[in-house]
Amino acid sequence: MSKAHRGFGVRELLNNGRGTCPVCGRTNIKVLYEYEKDEKKFNICKQCKVAIARGKKSEAVAAL
Numbered sequence: 749m750s751k752a753h754r755g756f757g758v759r760e761l762l763n764n765g766r767g768t769c770p771v772c773g774r775t776n777i778k779v780l781y782e783y784e785k786d787e788k789k790f791n792i793c794k795q796c797k798v799a800i801a802r803g804k805k806s807e808a809v810a811a812l
Contacts, residue, residue: 771783774793
């Protein structure tokens with residue numbers, strides 16, 4: 749099967765969806781997941797999204 753459309757939605761984003769995650773501070777990582785804190789929206793990485801959902805990064809999120 750052809751893989752011509754893989755990553756098509758990411759290609760339209762600025763820097764192909766890469767940037768700095770405001771939670772963990774990693775640079776040049778894909779920040780594709782929206783997170784809302786105090787009616788402000790942030791884009792965070794996949795690892796931080798999972799950690800927040802499991803309750804492991806509550807201290808870092810409080811700093812936002």
